[in-house]
Amino acid sequence: MTLNLIAKTAECIRGSKVALVRSGVSAMMLTSLAAQTKEIDMEARKRSIPVLEKHLEERNQRVETIGADLKKLNARIETEIDGLIKKLSGVKDSEESNQRISLVKIRAMKGLGKSARRYQTKRNDLLREIREGRSDIPNEILERDAKVFDEHIAKRVSQILELSKSFTQEEDVEKYEKVDGGSYYSPGLGWNDDIEQISEEWRQNRRDRVMDHKQQREVLEALEKSIEREQNYVKSFVARLKNKQLGNVDRRLMEAELNRHKALLQTRLDQFAEMSEVAKPNTNAVSQEDAQDLEHSLNDAAEDLRRDIDRLFFEYAGLNRERGNCLLYTSPSPRDRG
Numbered sequence: 001m002t003l004n005l006i007a008k009t010a011e012c013i014r015g016s017k018v019a020l021v022r023s024g025v026s027a028m029m030l031t032s033l034a035a036q037t038k039e040i041d042m043e044a045r046k047r048s049i050p051v052l053e054k055h056l057e058e059r060n061q062r063v064e065t066i067g068a069d070l071k072k073l074n075a076r077i078e079t080e081i082d083g084l085i086k087k088l089s090g091v092k093d094s095e096e097s098n099q100r101i102s103l104v105k106i107r108a109m110k111g112l113g114k115s116a117r118r119y120q121t122k123r124n125d126l127l128r129e130i131r132e133g134r135s136d137i138p139n140e141i142l143e144r145d146a147k148v149f150d151e152h153i154a155k156r157v158s159q160i161l162e163l164s165k166s167f168t169q170e171e172d173v174e175k176y177e178k179v180d181g182g183s184y185y186s187p188g189l190g191w192n193d194d195i196e197q198i199s200e201e202w203r204q205n206r207r208d209r210v211m212d213h214k215q216q217r218e219v220l221e222a223l224e225k226s227i228e229r230e231q232n233y234v235k236s237f238v239a240r241l242k243n244k245q246l247g248n249v250d251r252r253l254m255e256a257e258l259n260r261h262k263a264l265l266q267t268r269l270d271q272f273a274e275m276s277e278v279a280k281p282n283t284n285a286v287s288q289e290d291a292q293d294l295e296h297s298l299n300d301a302a303e304d305l306r307r308d309i310d311r312l313f314f315e316y317a318g319l320n321r322e323r324g325n326c327l328l329y330t331s332p333s334p335r336d337r338g
Contacts, residue, residue, distance in 0.1 A: 059326040066319045073315065077308050078155075084108065084301055085159050087294070089166035092283040093208065095200045097291035102167060102211040104295050109160045109215070111302055115309065116156035122313065123149040131253060136324040139249075143256075150260070154267075161271060164219045166281045168208040175202045216275070223272045230265035234258065 088108055093101040126146045129135040135142060177199035237258040241251065286294065 056326075059322070063319070063322050063326050066315065066322055070312065070315050070319060073308065073312055077305060077312065080301060080305060080308075081112075081159070084298065085162060088298075089162055089281070090283055091286050091290075091294070092166075092168045092281075093204065093291070094285035094287060095204045096288035097286055098204075098288075099207050099211055100288070100291040100295060101286060102208070102215075104291075104298055105163050105167065106211075106215055107302075108298065109163050111305075112156045112160045112163075116153045118309070118313070119149045119152045119156070122316075123153070127253065127257075131250065133249075135320075137320060141323065157271075161219070161275060164215055164275065165278045166283055167212040167215055168283065169212055169278070169280055170209040171205055173202045173205045174199065177201075216278070219275055220272065223268055223275065227265065227268045227272065230261050230268060233261040234265060237261065 085108075088101075088105055091101055093099060123146050126142045126149070129137075130139050130142050175198055176196040178196050237254050240246075241254050241258065246254070
C-alpha cells in the first residue's frame with residue numbers, strides 16, 4: 001500500500017511539472033522535488049524488504065509442507081500396493097477355489113497397468129509444458145518430477161511381472177484315479193474291472209495351465225509391443241536430432257528422451273527374455289473361503305487405492321500451483337526464454 005501511495009505521489013508530481021513551470025517555479029525546485037521523491041521511494045523499498053522476505057518464507061514453507069504431505073501419501077500408497085503384491089504372489093488356487101485366485105491376480109495386474117498409464121500421461125504433460133514453456137515452474141523441477149513418474153512406471157511394470165511369475169504352472173498329473181477296486185460279480189463266474197474317474201487334481205491342473213498360458217501370452221505380447229514402440233521412439237529421436245535448426249531446449253530434451261528410450265528398450269528386451277522361461281513359483285494353495293476373503297480384501301483395497309491415487313494427483317496439481325506462485329524461485333520463468 002505504501003509503495004502504491006508513493007508511486008501515485010510521484011506521478012502527481014511529474015504530472016504537475018507543466019503547471020509548476022507556468023506558475024514560475026524554477027527548474028532547480030523541480031529537480032529538488034524529483035530527488036526527494038526518489039529518496040522517499042528508495043526508503044520505502046528498504047522498509048518493505050523484511051515484509052517481502054517474510055512473505056517469501058511463508059510461501060516457501062507452504063510449498064515444503066504440501067510436498068512433505070505428498071511424500072507421506074505416496075509412501076502409504078506404495079506400502080499398501082507392496083503388501084498386496086506380496087500376498088497375492090505367495091498363494092495359488094486349490095481344487096476348492098477353482099480359478100478364483102488366478103482371476104484376482106489378473107485383475108490386480110490390469111489395475112497396475114492402469115496405474116502405470118496414469119503416471120505416463122502425467123509425465124507426458126510435464127514434458128509438453130517444458131517444451132512449450134507454458135509453466136512458471138523452473139524446468140529442472142519439472143524434469144525431476146518426470147523422473148519420479150518414470151520410477152513409478154517402472155515399479156508398476158515390475159509388479160505386474162512379479163504377479164505373472166506367481167501363476168501355477170502345469171504339472172505331470174495322472175488324469176484318472178481309482179474310486180473302487182475290482183471284485184467278483186458272481187462267485188466263480190468273473191471279475192469286475194477297477195472303476196476310475198477323472199481326478200479333481202487333474203481338473204485343477206488343467207485350469208491352472210489354461211490361466212497360466214493365457215496371462216503369460218498376454219504379458220509377452222505386451223512386452224513385444226513395448227519393444228517395438230521403444231525401437232520406433234529411438235529411430236524417431238535419432239532422425240529429429242539431425243535437424244540443425246533445433247533450439248537448445250528442444251535439443252536437450254530430445255537427447256534426454258533418446259537416452260531414456262534406449263535404456264527402456266534394453267530393459268524390455270531383458271524382461272521379455274526373463275518372462276519367456278519362468279521358474280516354478282513357491283506358492284501355497286488356499287481354500288475357497290480364504291480365496292473369497294482375499295478377493296473381498298482386494299476389492300476394498302483397490303477402491304481405497306483409487307481414491308488415494310486420485311488425491312495424490314489432485315494434491316500434486318495444487319503443489320504446482322503453489323510452486324508457480326511462490327516468489328522464492330529466482331530463476332527466469334521458462335516463458336521468459338529467448
